[in-house]
Amino acid sequence: MRTGVSIGVAGGVVGNLIFSGFALFFAFMGSMFVKQEWNNLQETKAMQAWVQTDCTIETCKTEDAGEDFRLVVTYRYEVDGRTFTNDQYGKRRYLKAETITEIKRAEQRFPPGKTVAGHYNPANPAEAVLDLPTVAGAKKGLGFALIFPAVGLVFATIPWLRGRKKRDGEPAKAKKERSPKLFLVPFGSIFFLIGVLMLKPFLFEPLQKTRDAQTWNEVQATVVSSKVKSHNSDDGTTYSPYIAYRYTVDGQEYFGDQYTFSGGSSSGYSGKAAIVRKYPKRKKFTVYVNPADPTESVINREPSLGLLFGLFPLVFALVGAAIMVAGFRAKGGNAKLDERQANAYEVTLKGKSPAAKAIALTLFASAWGGIVYLIFKSDAPMAFLIIFGLFGVAIAAGAVHAILATFNPRPTVEIVPGNIRPGTSVAMRWRTNGRIDRISALKITLKCLQVTTETRRSGGKTQSSVVRTPIHEQELLVTQKQHEIAHGTLGFQVPKDQPASRLGNHDGIEWQIVFHGDIARWPDMKAQLPFIVYPTGA
The missing domain is CATH 2.40.50 (OB fold (Dihydrolipoamide Acetyltransferase, E2P))
Structure with missing residues (x-):
């Protein structure tokens, strides 16, 4: 029986900055939306003082305006014995719609000769509208707009609330580690729900309509x-x-x-x-x-390849499902050691796939590039654009480095026994897959890392980050021989005086075998292969 083990923790100041950066940008864009809706509300309130009057429709016709259609309505009305003619429909001069069916439906409401209610500006009677905007509608628009900066600010502060002290000067108390499930599962479920709900209008309804239309x-x-x-x-x-x-x-x-x-x-x-x-x-x-x-x-009414576009919402659903799965699989502070390794005689060690990192960084770099473009198109200060641009260049460079690393050779490691405890002698064999001739030197190291959460107070705020500190490091092999780089065996003993594995971010212990291969003019081969050392007597 073979067992793969992988233990990892995400976090730190860099992760917090990236997360908060996206959230603050979201809040910034939302604030532009709020400003627009606020101005709209003030204008709408001022228009409520306009006076209602009877308007007689003179002409009403539909015009093709290129990308859309518009309804042109002319009407006349009287104020203090004076006759005025106008063609202002509402806050916008014309009623517009992307489809002719919407405009034709509105056209039926304004046949020539019909008398309808309108409103004119008492300060300037030549100014009038047929459709007076409502304050309730403007308030709804403002309320909806406020959601975006509010959500952005909330998510921007979440990473920095962890590990806060209760009062200034009071020592930070050790607290129970919260499981990543508390964030990942709800966040992923939002993406999943959006994707599933979008499937109805994008995929299921067009398919149903196409089938029904065969009998029309x-x-x-x-x-x-x-x-x-x-x-x-x-x-x-x-x-x-x-x-x-x-x-x-x-x-x-x-x-x-x-x-x-x-x-x-x-x-x-x-x-x-x-x-x-x-x-x-x-x-x-x-x-x-x-x-x-x-x-x-x-x-x-025939089915077409265009129906395949309806599968696009599946991207949201799959991303959400992946985030939820990651959340359910994440281990909190009370997680127990996986017992499968202890029950296995021979264990195959597995590290993190470099492809996952490359894909994640590439997607992140693409998304960040879109953000920089939006900032460039806006009226944001040049300094703001430079900061975001330089950060984007760094992300792109990291993505390129990660992509190149995916083509590196990768080691496959097997250890015996699986039930490893302090003092246990372990036999290990390895095989390096890929272009091993590119590796000039190989170093294999046994490491024991202590995982802690460092809390620092800066600018009146308390910041926490996960830190991994080596407490034991032992070179198992350093070689430049190609046959040893390709494959080999060795034995080592887990020191009796070193601690057993322990999960958690506040007082965790991680054991791993690290492979480092030097490659000239290319990212080095790096593989961290975690395994579990069980407590003595457990």
């Missing part, structure tokens, strides 16, 4: 607008075909613009332009209409 009725339709829509983002420009059409069911006219149920946009303009060219304005063609709801229609 064929109806003659006429194109009223067709174009390629562009969607700009930090990752570039994507495109989607947009075809608006009208059709009649039982004497009632309807408008639609659903080309396919897969939705979304992608790069590549020519393919979308080719679709649009098939549907010039005023062309008659067949659409498929839902007999149970004539307002629902579609041009192409």
Whole structure:
């Protein structure tokens, strides 16, 4: 029976700074949102003093504004015997929507000649609106905006609250170590829940609609607008075909613009332009209409590869699940030593995969690059941009170093027996896999580390970090011989006067066998292979 053992603890000031940096940036972006909503609230409050009056609709029409559609409504009203004409809909001059169906629905509310309620500014009667914004709506917008900086500030302070003293001058008391589950599991569950909930609109509903549409009725339709829509983002420009059409069911006219149920946009303009060219304005063609709801229609009801975009929310769900699994597997201060090694005769030692570190740093560097880009596009001070930029360069360099290290040779180590206690003699054999000719020298070391939490007080705040201090270090082999680098055997004894393994961040003990291979002009081979030394008499 073979058992792999891996013990590790994440934390420290660097980790706290990275976590808080992301949280503070989140709070900074949220504060910009709050400022915008606050100004909107003040303007809305001022408009509540406007006077209501009757407005007569003169014209109402839908215009194609390029990327969207807008409703242009002109109306007249009287104030103190004077007649005014205006076309201001609300806080914005025009009512806009991405689809023609939304605009046509609004157009039905304002037929020419109809009298509707409007409001004018008593200080300037020429200023008026048909749709007066409400304070309640503005307050909801502000309340929603406040969530973002609040969440950012809370998460920015969480890493620095650990290990605080109760009162100035009072010695820090040892406290029970909290399990990482308290943070990782709830945090991961949020990602998982978001991913699962997003699957419904992105995947399940389009699949259901595509299946149902196979039985919908064929109806003659006429194109009223067709174009390629562009969607700009930090990752570039994507495109989607947009075809608006009208059709009649039982004497009632309807408008639609659903080309396919897969939705979304992608790069590549020519393919979308080719679709649009098939549907010039005023062309008659067949659409498929839902007999149970004539307002629902579609041009192409066949399944397409675009439906695969609906799998994107799975990324959130999988990331959340991975974080939750890491949380459940994390060991707190009361964790017990794994007994599987003690029950095994021969044990295979496993270290952390360098690929995991490379992937994590690469993703982090990419995300940080996006943050730097957003800062560059904003009005943030240049010093702020330089600090974030230099930090991004350091992260990118670390990612490159980690990626190169994944191509290094890796040792496989087996030890006998598995039930190791202070004073036990251990037989070890190893085999180095990969390009061992690149390794000029190999050093194998037995280490015993004491894991403690250091608490420092600075600037009125108490900061804690996990520290690993070697309390025993013994060279087992130093060689430049290729055959010994490739494979070999040796024996060693765990000193009787050294402590057994103990889990925890406040008074933990870790044992490991460390392989260090020197590689010229390349990251060195480094492998830390933990194992358990059980207490005597346990």
